[in-house]
Amino acid sequence: xxxxxxxxxxxxxxxxxxxxxxxxxxxxxxxxxxxxxxxxxxxxxxxxxxxxxxxxxxxxxxxxxxxxxxxxxxxxxxxxxxxxxxxxxxxxxxxxxxxxxxxxxxxxxxxxxxxxxxxxxxxxxxxxxxxxxxxxxxxxxxxxxxxxxxxxxxxxxxxxxxxxxxxxxxxxxxxxxxxxxxxxxxxxxxxxxxxxxxxxxxxxxxxxxxxxxxxxxxxxxxxxxxxxxxxxxxxxxxxxxxxxxxxxxxxxxxx
Ligand code: NDP
Ligand code: 8X3
Numbered sequence: 001x002x003x004x005x006x007x008x009x010x011x012x013x014x015x016x017x018x019x020x021x022x023x024x025x026x027x028x029x030x031x032x033x034x035x036x037x038x039x040x041x042x043x044x045x046x047x048x049x050x051x052x053x054x055x056x057x058x059x060x061x062x063x064x065x066x067x068x069x070x071x072x073x074x075x076x077x078x079x080x081x082x083x084x085x086x087x088x089x090x091x092x093x094x095x096x097x098x099x100x101x102x103x104x105x106x107x108x109x110x111x112x113x114x115x116x117x118x119x120x121x122x123x124x125x126x127x128x129x130x131x132x133x134x135x136x137x138x139x140x141x142x143x144x145x146x147x148x149x150x151x152x153x154x155x156x157x158x159x160x161x162x163x164x165x166x167x168x169x170x171x172x173x174x175x176x177x178x179x180x181x182x183x184x185x186x187x188x189x190x191x192x193x194x195x196x197x198x199x200x201x202x203x204x205x206x207x208x209x210x211x212x213x214x215x216x217x218x219x220x221x222x223x224x225x226x227x228x229x230x231x232x233x234x235x236x237x238x239x240x241x242x243x244x245x246x247x248x249x250x251x252x253x254x255x
Contacts, residue, residue, distance in 0.1 A: 001053065005225070006030040006081050008061055008119055009088030011038035013188030014138065017218035018085050023050040025222060030055045030078060032070075032119075033088065061088045061115030062107075071122040080130060083225045084123045086116050087138040089160075091153040091194040105152045112156035116163060124167075127176050134177040134232075136221055137164045141184045141237060145246035153194075157182075161235075168234060177232040179224045184239030185249070186212035208251030209242040 005022045009015035011033035019029055023046040031039050036058040043054040055078055059066040089112045092104035120135055127133025142150055143157030164180035171178060191202035205211075217238070224233045242250045 001028055001077050001080070003027050003082045004030065004078060004080060005083040005085060006032070006057075006123055007085040007087060008032045008115075009138075010042065011035045013190060013214045014183075014186070014217045014221070015085065015087045016042060017214035018087070018221050019046060021215075021218040021222045022083075022225075023052045023054075025226070026050075026052070027083075028053040028055075028078075030057055030074065030081070032057045032059060032061070034058060034060050061119055062110035064114070064118055067115075067118040068122050071119075071126075079126050081123055081126055081133060083134045083136065084120065084127075085136050085138075085221055086119055086123075087136075088115055088119075089138060089156075091142075091150075091190065093196070094149045094153075094194060096149055097151045100149075100151060108152050108156050112153075113159045113163070116160055120163075120167065124171060124174075124176060128171075128174045131175045134179065134225055135167060135171075136179045136181060136224055137167075139164065139180045139182040141182050141239065141243075141246050144182055144237065147246045150246075164235070179233050180235050181217070181221060181224065182235070182237045183212055183217050183220075184237075184243045184245075185209070186214065186217055188214050209249060210240055211243075212238065212240045 005027045007015050007018050010019045010031040019031055023029055033039055039056040039058055043056050047054050057070050059070040092107045093101055137160050139160040140157040142154045143161045146154040161180055164178055168178040187206050191205045195201035220238055
């Protein structure tokens with residue numbers, strides 16, 4: 001077994017692109033998401049293309065028991081995980097605070113905060129005895145600046161930022177790296193999920209800009225993971241050229 005990366009949310013977007021990137025770079029992969037069929041297809045493709053070993057581990061990151069049981073069930077030869085890309089997450093809805101669906105709030109809190117915590121806790125338990133490992137959490141610029149109708153999504157990503165800082169401090173004594181990556185607008189399935197299949201609303205997010213692509217973010221994730229053992233990027237914000245932060249987007253000069 002070579003170096004092992006565990007990627008949550010690998011059925012789409014950043015997670016899927018990261019799976020390609022790590023596989024192409026010689027890693028063996030543990031791939032998680034809820035959509036089993038997509039994971040199986042990706043595993044078969046990566047296995048034959050890059051000759052890597054792939055273990056699919058489908059579960060819902062928001063279900064505490066499923067997370068801990070699934071990670072406990074990983075075969076021994078897969079347990080020496082080098083990198084965790086703690087990426088599964090979503091926005092559900094974009095609505096005023098006083099109009100937003102409580103179900104959407106619960107889904108985001110359960111997935112983006114509890115899911116990130118459960119997976120990180122279960123995987124770092126495997127890293128700690130080896131005194132080695134790297135956790136890469138996916139935050140967002142939404143966690144850096146709160147924007148209108150972003151209320152709970154922004155709060156969950158702000159929580160990922162805080163959790164990453166806390167993990168970095170508390171895991172220092174175990175020599176585990178913790179990186180939090182905060183992308184700006186990126187063209188994945190994110191907006192289709194956020195707007196519940198409303199293609200027009202999803203497209204509008206990327207209108208007039210050359211947004212980040214999943215591969216751009218995957219390259220940055222891999223870069224963070226490929227630094228020498230004594231170097232850690234703690235916090236990294238990336239946006240496309242036409243975005244300065246959550247508020248300022250230049251939609252007039254598409255390069
Ligand atoms: P996608 O919608 O393309 O991918 C999200 C992935 O998360 C899917 O593989 C999905 O798989 C998985 N996922 C969602 N909920 C769960 C769950 N409960 N359990 C397990 N897996 C789950 O979005 P992105 O790739 O863009 O997003 C990845 C991360 O990056 C998210 O945390 C997002 O908040 C963050 N982000 C996205 C930005 C963007 O503009 N796209 C910018 C900044 C941050 P499945 O449905 O099969 O379970
Ligand atoms: C996703 C990017 O700007 O929609 O986290 O919040 S944004």
